[in-house]
Amino acid sequence: xxxxxxxxxxxxxxxxxxxxxxxxxxxxxxxxxxxxxxxxxxxxxxxxxxxxxxxxxxxxxxxxxxxxxxxxxxxxxxxxxxxxxxxxxxxxxxxxxxxxxxxxxxxxxxxxxxxxxxxxxxxxxxxxxxxxxxx
Amino acid sequence: xxxxxxxxxxxxxxxxxxxxxxxxxxxxxxxxxxxxxxxxxxxxxxxxxxxxxxxxxxxxxxxxxxxxxxxxxxxxxxxxxxxxxxxxxxxxxxxxxxxxxxxxxxxxxxxxxxxxxxxxxxxxxxxxxxxxxxx
Numbered sequence: 698x699x700x701x702x703x704x705x706x707x708x709x710x711x712x713x714x715x716x717x718x719x720x721x722x723x724x725x726x727x728x729x730x731x732x733x734x735x736x737x738x739x740x741x742x743x744x745x746x747x748x749x750x751x752x753x754x755x756x757x758x759x760x761x762x763x764x765x766x767x768x769x770x771x772x773x774x775x776x777x778x779x780x781x782x783x784x785x786x787x788x789x790x791x792x793x794x795x796x797x798x799x800x801x802x803x804x805x806x807x808x809x810x811x812x813x814x815x816x817x818x819x820x821x822x823x824x825x826x827x828x829x830x831x832x
Numbered sequence: 833x834x835x836x837x838x839x840x841x842x843x844x845x846x847x848x849x850x851x852x853x854x855x856x857x858x859x860x861x862x863x864x865x866x867x868x869x870x871x872x873x874x875x876x877x878x879x880x881x882x883x884x885x886x887x888x889x890x891x892x893x894x895x896x897x898x899x900x901x902x903x904x905x906x907x908x909x910x911x912x913x914x915x916x917x918x919x920x921x922x923x924x925x926x927x928x929x930x931x932x933x934x935x936x937x938x939x940x941x942x943x944x945x946x947x948x949x950x951x952x953x954x955x956x957x958x959x960x961x962x963x964x965x966x967x
Contacts, residue, residue, distance in 0.1 A: 732907040734916055734929065741951040742916040742927055744905060770879060772867040774933050774942060777912040781869055781877045792877055794869065794929070794945050798909050807909060810929050812947025816876040 701771045704778040707797050707804045712766040718757035728798055728805035736810040763787050784811055836906045839913040842932055842939045847901040853892035863933055863940035871945040898922050
């Protein structure tokens with residue numbers, strides 16, 4: 698499988714875990730062998746794995762989030778892949794960056810940041826199934 | 833010079849260029865040999881170098897931004913460094929991620945995302961001059 702497809706699958710797995718409040722799946726996604734960063738909308742930056750997993754645990758306990766990933770674009774630079782996408786929520790759209798680090802042919806999450814955007818992805822862009830660029 | 837110090841210098845150079853509306857300095861900071869991503873607060877994702885530099889040109893023409901970088905933390909994973917920091921503006925604090933890619937011992941910007949945060953960095957954290965973690 699090509700790297701960009703593997704990264705898109707990892708990104709999809711992240712949003713599936715997010716939407717289903719699936720803590721074990723979320724926990725399995727995040728890297729254990731390097732530093733990790735997570736910035737939820739409006740929060741301060743979480744920069745330890747313990748803080749990040751505790752944040753997901755709290756969010757999942759508060760209820761499920763109807764989140765859908767729209768228009769993902771993959772940019773691979775060396776052993777790090779950036780995915781830029783839009784998070785469609787019930788009443789808002791966020792713009793997000795997810796970064797993954799390659800380790801033993803697997804991609805694990807090392808960074809997530811989502812924040813508000815005034816702009817919605819176009820239906821055309823959303824329907825393209827994801828774009829990929831590799832350096 | 834250690835990698836983390838070089839990354840912190842590159843991050844400082846970014847905020848100096850930003851605060852001074854110095855377009856040539858900003859242009860020199862961004863990578864030319866790989867993909868680049870920029871997400872200004874509230875904007876959609878800019879994913880070409882041309883879009884990104886045009887956005888800075890427009891912002892700089894609109895006037896200078898009194899931006900100060902607070903509490904930068906560096907996380908190096910392979911040839912990519914993430915800097916998480918807070919952007920102190922005149923009337924708001926944003927949380928930002930800046931990513932740099934190493935190429936021939938120089939670090940160039942490949943990613944910037946800033947968004948609102950409800951939380952201000954503490955004076956203690958702001959006064960530490962930057963923290964660094966390397967994997």
